[in-house]
Amino acid sequence: MRAALPRVLPVALLLVAITVLTVWIMADVGIVTPQRRPSYTALHGACWILFGAACLLVKRVPDRLVPAIVTIGAVVIGLAALTGQPNTSTDSARYNWDGIVQNAGISPYRYVPTDTALQPLRPQWLFPDGTPTDSGGLRCPGLRARPAEQVGAPGLVCTAINRPTVPTIYPPVAEALFAVARFFVPRAVAYSPTQVLGLVAVVATTLLLLRTLRSLDRDPRWAAAFAWCPFVTMEAIGNAHIDGSAAFFALAGTVLAVRGRALGAGALIGLGIATKFLPVLVVPPLLKRHPVRLAGAAVAVVVAVYVPHLIAAGDAVIGYLPGYLDEEGYDGGSRSALLSAVLPDTAATVGAAVLLLALAVVVLLRADPADPWAAQVLVIGGALVLASPRYAWYALLLVPFMAMSGRWEWFAAVILFSIPVIAGQPVPFRVGLLLVVVVVVTAGVLRRRRSLRTD
Template sequence: MTAVVHIGVPNNARWHLIAALAVAFAAYLLALGALRHVPRHAAAGVVLGGAVVLQAVALTQPPRSTDDFLRYVWDGRVQAAGIDPYRYAPVDPALASLRDPWLFPEHCRESACTRINHPTEHTIYPPVAQAAFVAVHAASPPGTRAGPLQAAAALCGLLVTLLLLRLLRSAGRDPRWAALWAWCPLTVYETANNAHVDVLGVVLAVGGLALAARRRSGWAGVVLGLAVAVKVLPGLVVPAAVRHRPVRLLLAMLGTLVLVYVPHVLAVGTGVLGFLPGYLSEEGYSGATRWALLRLVLPDAAAPVAGALVLLAVTAYVVLRGDPAQPWDGALLVTGTAFVLAGPPYPWYLLLLVALAALGRRPEWVAVGAAAYPVYLAPALGMDPVLTQRWAYGAAAVVVLVAAAARVRAARTAAAVPPPQPRTSTSAPTAG
């Protein structure tokens, strides 16, 4: 990970960055193999200690492959000034007094050019993410930049590790599985280094599933509602959590979403949607540049419809047949299917999948997370994004299917082997 965070930004590092990531993933697999030789009673400490070291390494450099944190800083600053974050775009003259040379360089302050992405669009981030931004802003010393956000993301990453260790232990499972999340290069790079707020959604999604597994449906709905109000993607885990008292859970979730949105709706009305509709169009989820695997056999217009139908079928299966005591298994299936079909180009979206893979003890799904890096870096590498999406996610899908087939085959083989018969003595009984 040291090489990954020090090698530079994608447009400069190019193939060196993808090579460093490949080496990091290879080292990750070797470390997971070596962890098998650690005694089980000591495994939790080793997993957590390794996670702390990796997060510390990632904190040694500012964010390397994203500029999302700049919007986080700006939204926190706007809220601290008493302004609703959904009211104005960053370049709006009403916010001119909040500009500084870091986000708005001196040479173009008059024209309001800025380092913030989508500067003419209102923020896309939901209310709980916004609360996190202003909380970090309030706790940050004056003049700090990305560091506090990185530290907060690192702490969230470690909190997920602790949650996984506790859930695995309470289920009587091997704590080594937590390393699947804690030591994953994607986890470390996108939390402590790139400071993506998605990790807060992972904390809440895992917590909500844990509450659902304990049949605390009301609280599970509240926590899952908060997760969806960080980023929309944690909503993918909800179908797996509704087997026990679904009405209570869904009402609690809906009530939570209403509560966190109401202040902003009262302030700006429909402006709370921000850039979300434009983002979905820009990212091609209508069929233009996503759903690459389905578009191998379907027209562009039909691909998102087919993807939605497949996802609906998987969701229905999880709702009807999922194990309420282990909702993360169903959540992994729904979330993984959605990501394979849609082929998102942003690795930090896959943080949730890696956490679910650790809980479900399904390491093959980490391949789907790794697949996002070639797609994300394709423009910097001069590669065709759609073709890259096709082979990267296609290869990951093959890994998942092969592992699933091997698991089914092993289960059938085990079932076909007759249980050992008790040994009987052939000697004559003796008198007592």
């Protein structure tokens, strides 16, 4: 152990530095306002630099110590992200509210948050008291709350929930996780339950990566690319996005599929799809082996978790999904940054769907179900490039599969999607996406040439 200390100590010091910066971001910077944006950008950028250095230096750590240092780093950095409330997203306000509603025995799809039928459930931190203005409006305290129209009674109410007058968009497994996260705490507890849920997802994914990489005779150091990543820390834990849990289910399902356990794989992937829909992207590279069992199990799980909510709330289980797709520009075709530059109106959305379907068919035919990781990265990354979502945390699904495949070049996409969140400024997205394509293609060509030389 003493001989290994010079190799371990630099990595440990970098992880301590990342932890300190994470506490600084969460506890001191707090909610990112325009005034606090420069500090947040600088600190977050420093975390990325230290993360890159730590991933390089962990190569020098002896093999027997890698699982411990990767896991400890994930836990310590993750705990640091619990020292403050979500700072760039308000999604977890809805998560916690939906959990509160469910624990009161009410379907989260039945009422919108501002419905007066749920007024007895409203905690002050989500629905603070406002001050009436002379113009008939409502002035809300703090930085999170905004006035919204009540449903079921006239007037306004202050709430920290975004889109408070529309139904929830989240699928049943996500809703179940929200309810579990809130079950053991009183309503007065604010955002930490869903942040802890995010920490559990990140640590569980880290442990699964370490075990799977080792079992497949791959370098377990790649797990650090997920476990210590500032993007994962901030979005899955700090901002508590449920995408971290969806990514865990998708990864766990793929692990079972690689081991030939199609029914279990399909069930876990089904849980992922019923958490955030996006895990459907990991399916095509797995379908060459036992397609009926895998797909059938996934569909069965999705149907099974929806049935209780269909009984309780009818077609309201669809929630705000159609409105969200329209709001984000997918109905009108403006969301796909690359294709909307050359195709008119809805043709861009259709074009993106066709290209993604073609990509899925290609990987279905060519991918090895026993080694699907690189193909899954290609499908997930391709979907992100084609759909170019406005929200960076959608890329949380990509990172664990990057770690499994060693496709580090896709960090270009993660960074591109993160820049507007970190800097608070729009970026020339089309140019950025083209650069991502160039980086990915160049890395693929170089990897192919190196493989041919080795052979």
